[in-house]
Amino acid sequence: MWKIVKTKLNRLMVKSNQLVLVRHGESEFNLKNLFCGWHDAPLSAGGIEEARSVAAANLNRAKMTFDKVYCSKLCRSRETVEVILSEMKCSFLPIVSDWRLNERHYGNLTGINKRALANEYGEEMVQCWRRNYDGLPPAIDTSNIYYYQIANNPAFQEVPPTEFPLTESMRMCVDRVSPVWLEIKKDIQKGTRLLVVVHGTIARSLIKLIEDMTEEQIEKVNIPNCVPMIYDFNIKTGKLNGGLKYLGDLEYIEKMKKKVAAIGD
Numbered sequence: 573m574w575k576i577v578k579t580k581l582n583r584l585m586v587k588s589n590q591l592v593l594v595r596h597g598e599s600e601f602n603l604k605n606l607f608c609g610w611h612d613a614p615l616s617a618g619g620i621e622e623a624r625s626v627a628a629a630n631l632n633r634a635k636m637t638f639d640k641v642y643c644s645k646l647c648r649s650r651e652t653v654e655v656i657l658s659e660m661k662c663s664f665l666p667i668v669s670d671w672r673l674n675e676r677h678y679g680n681l682t683g684i685n686k687r688a689l690a691n692e693y694g695e696e697m698v699q700c701w702r703r704n705y706d707g708l709p710p711a712i713d714t715s716n717i718y719y720y721q722i723a724n725n726p727a728f729q730e731v732p733p734t735e736f737p738l739t740e741s742m743r744m745c746v747d748r749v750s751p752v753w754l755e756i757k758k759d760i761q762k763g764t765r766l767l768v769v770v771h772g773t774i775a776r777s778l779i780k781l782i783e784d785m786t787e788e789q790i791e792k793v794n795i796p797n798c799v800p801m802i803y804d805f806n807i808k809t810g811k812l813n814g815g816l817k818y819l820g821d822l823e824y825i826e827k828m829k830k831k832v833a834a835i836g837d
């Protein structure tokens with residue numbers, strides 16, 4: 573008991589605390605280059621391997637330790653957490669899964685191949701849906717084969733009916749993530765060491781909020797799967813000490829950022 577109190581006191585005396593953000597591993601939909609959003613696609617075999625050999629391996633190499641984990645209600649984020657914690661030998665950690673950390677809802681684009689869509693509507697239109705801050709895909713309707721799976725997913729039962737999205741822009745995601753960011757920030761300032769495992773647009777929403785980026789700046793950010801991203805905060809002021817640091821091989825990280833930015837084949 574004294575040991576736990578002493579560890580907590582020691583941590584409060586430390587002036588900074590780190591937050592680690594990770595985008596989930598490659599999903600079955602990423603692999604097939606399909607818009608995924610709120611469809612609950614599991615990790616691909618490659619995604620499980622990324623969680624092990626990219627996320628967990630880099631976190632272990634850097635000797636990172638955590639007290640608590642945040643993830644979304646989507647299984648690709650939860651599965652990534654489970655692989656990481658198992659590899660780090662800390663599967664006992666508390667996990668908060670919050671629907672507000674779900675990926676951006678891609679509306680009626682859900683399940684459509686990104687390249688096929690670019691061939692039909694042009695690359696500019698597809699990149700506008702993907703990255704423009706106010707790019708709003710058409711709302712999902714019953715003609716979409718994933719409509720009922722998403723609407724009836726028991727994992728989403730905590731979503732208030734009035735807030736259940738049919739499509740979302742990045743601006744709408746930033747709005748839904750903002751209150752969770754305030755909760756995360758409180759934890760950081762208490763000295764709790766957090767691992768946050770989320771999705772591409774949600775990681776970008778958090779980065780925008782943390783760095784107070786402009787809309788133009790965040791539109792250019794692309795998040796590689798499973799590369800740990802670290803922010804260092806001053807505990808007292810809640811302000812950042814420096815910028816975002818990626819953990820891992822820089823050449824690999826640059827290659828994966830370019831892959832995510834592109835529409836793909």
Ligand SMILES: O=C(O)[C@H](O)COP(=O)(O)O
Pocket residue numbers: 606607608609610675678702771772773832
């Ligand atoms: O939902 C998806 O399709 C992906 O998680 C993100 O895709 P994007 O890079 O095209 O936004």
